Amino acid sequence: MADTYNGYCVKCKEKRDFEGEVHETNGRRMAKGTCPVCGTKMNRILGKA
Template sequence: MAAAKATGYCVKCKEKVDIKGAKEVTMKNGRNAMSGTCPKCETKVFCFVKG
C-alpha cells in the first residue's frame, strides 16, 4: 500500500487530491480505509481501500 499514492475526494475543494499524512485505518465493520488531510485546505479526507 505504501508504493501507491492514496487519493481521496476533498469536499471543500470539490476535487480529487493526494492524501497528505495518509494512514490506513480499519473501520468497526472490518473494512479498510485511508485517512488523512487535503494538502490545499487541511480538511480531513477519507477514502475506502479495495481488498
C-alpha cells in the same frame, strides 16, 4: 507509515492526492488523511487486501 492516496476533497470540490494512514473498522479498510491545500479531513475506502 503514511502512503499517498487519491481522494475527493468536499471543501475544494476536486480530487487530490493526500498522505494518509490505513485504518480498519468493522472489516473495512480506509485511508484517512488531510487535504494538502485546505486542511480538511479526507478519507478513501480501500478494497480488500
